[in-house]
Amino acid sequence: MSDDHSAVLAAACAEVGLDHTNAELIRLSENALFRLPGGVVARIARPGQFTAATREVRIAQWLAEHEIPAVRALKDIAQPVQVAGRGVTFWEELPPHRHGTPAEVATAIRRLHDLPVPTDVPLGDLAPFVRLAERIDAAATLTEADRTWLREHLASLQARYANLPPGLPRCVVHGDAWVGNVVATDDGQVVLLDLERCSVGPPEWDLVSTAIKHTSFDWLTAEDYRDFCDRYGHDVTTWAGFDLLRDIRELRMALYVAQRAAEHPVAREEAALRTACLRGQEQRPWAWTPAL
Template sequence: MTTTGTEDVEELLRAACDQAGIDARDAEPIRLGENAIFRLPGGIVARIARPGQLDAATREVRIARWLADHDIAAVRALDDLGQPIEAHGRAVTFWHELPEHHKGTPAQVATALRRLHDLPVTEPNPFSALEPFVRLDERITAATSLTDDDRAWLHQHLATLRGSYNNLPAGLPHTVLHGDAWVGNVVATNDNQVVLLDLERASIGPPEWDLVSTAIKHTSFAWITADDYRDFCHRYGHDVTTWNGFTLLRDIRELRMTCYLAQHAAENPRAHHEAELRVTCLRGRNGPRPWSWSPAS
């Protein structure tokens, strides 16, 4: 029986499906973690949020429906169902399963972001303002595999970046953002439809935030080639690395990537070396970029 913490997520899933009138037999786990995801019969996917995320799950469903109304290809919440369902204190949402798909290319990310960022920001809409530092304090605190000195430095680095963000240089007009736009969250189906996944961080804010995610794949880690990055900039129509606010958003994104892995390294020893490497790089102890980080799976 699969568990997350002390909760039996399979029992939780059955309870939510009973409320929704959905068949939970033969449920197949897709991913088990902070958010547990299951494949259900009939082309349905259930997503069980971490505790305390009822409001966030409600907002994510509203965002998915808003994007559908604006002809943006993104994951689709089931219609004709009041969502989320609350079961055992957890929020459960139900989605249409995507057809066969694979990670998008930088070019496909650029095309998807261009269309998303071109949407008019009109009222009413389900979006809140971008929160670039959400959950970082708690992730650092939970990163118990790191030394006390490293965690203290990360807290201080976070405080410094927060202060600098209050004076972020002017850039492109604020738009609808995906919030976590990388090739794992922008996928291509086998019929070449490009689809946005994971709408949890969708918000209103500087479009540079979405663009930095791909820029650092080249400038910070050399995960994509210079040609791929030039093509990304050409298709989107802007090179975020030429903006004088780039280094600040780069540093925030690198910190987010480090804190996510460092928190999970506390429970997954295989991630510990990579978490230490990332902190060492942020602290300036491993030379200039590009750094030899390994992409998180």
């Protein structure tokens, strides 16, 4: 734990009366997650994300009200807590669990998509391009020619998204629905994680994340993809807007690795490969490494 995170965690816990003795780092990425005594998980957001943290807690409360299995914000405390410009939130720790399967993702997002769009929760509209321009700028291991092309590609996708073809009715979407954000607990629940992208938008956005694992990368068999479609009740690849949402999702995946490559040399080769694929130098299915 960095001294910065340690100080923020200590101050936040003191404010709400929680014990942070022997806090254990779970994950350090865009957000820092810590396991506290008593089955509590603390999440420290990036600086400047207090409003987003407030929104995520409210979304979790709304899902709980509708009995949708999802991460639960700790009750009976005022949160998020603001410390040094960071929003700190507290959550009930999940029981032992594993990553979900594509079939479990389909079931979870079907339940979410069937909910009525609330009028009293600050969901906002889906923002598929959030932070992509910043990630291109931060992709220091790519060539300037690559970054120029990526900026032009991003602008093209933004223009195309403004004319997204009609599809399924807009609804509450998770925003980042993949097997890493859906887990199956040992007590039999399928639980949604990471609610910060939850918003109102085309349900196809949540479906594309699984579809491209089959169509773009061959990480998912045809049989497993068909099972996913059957459980959800729709095959997004048959929709006129599929290629556009596929291209946006692939760009997000490529830029996540490209940004990481600036600090993690192991990701540099993968970042270059993903950019080359986006630029049409390889044919799908692409040989991307599933996780870095």
